[in-house]
Amino acid sequence: MKYLTRPWLVVLLGALAFGSQARADDFRVGFVNTDRIFREANTAKAAQAKLEQEFSRREKELNDLGAGLKSASERFEREAPTLAESQRAQRQKALIDQDREFQRKRREFQEDLNARKNEELQQVLDRANRVVRQVAEQEKYDLILQEAVYINPKHDITDKVIKALNAVK
Structure with missing residues (x-):
């Protein structure tokens, strides 16, 4: 109540409110869906x-190895009742070793694929970010967001960015 008796403060607050509204109207926000x-x-x-071309051979080898392991396991299950105990233990150990080798190769493949995928996606993201900056500067955006809980579709400039990105050779 005491602050309302100071007329200069009321005038200052009113000017700030009016000035911030004028600036908010000029403030342009865009959104890009990465x-x-x-x-x-x-x-x-x-x-x-x-990536598909680079990893297709290894993926095929891994799938073939998995199919061979499954086939050997099914054959062992069928033949196990007729095998001597020593043969059964020997073949079971061989299957366990093959499975361990298969799991190791599959894990290495997945790690290599993920690392390469991250490298490639980072390059795409770097290019996209350059294009986003160009679009923002050309169209005078003040802020471009890449993640949001909700965005009004009128602020989505993803189509412009994709079009500009595709135009870059």
Whole structure:
């Protein structure tokens, strides 16, 4: 109550409120959906194709190894009742060793694939961020968000970014 008796404070608060409203009208916000960029941009599709080509041979070898292990395991299950105890133990140990080797190779494959995927996605993201900056500067955006709980579709500039990203050679 005491502050309302000071007229200069009321005038100052009113001016600040009016000034902040004028600035808020000029403030432009945009949103970019990075998941869509990773799915739809030509650079992301090229990176995905590159990864598939790079890892397809190893993936096929791993699938063949897994199929062979499954076949050997099924054969062991069928033949186990007729095998001598020493043969059964020997084949079971061999299957366990094969499975351990298969799991190791599968884990190495997944680690290598994830590392390469992260490298490729980082390159796509770096390019996309450069394009986002260009679009923001050209269209005079004050803030571009890449993650949000909710965004009004009128602020989504993902299509512009994908179009500009695809135009870059």
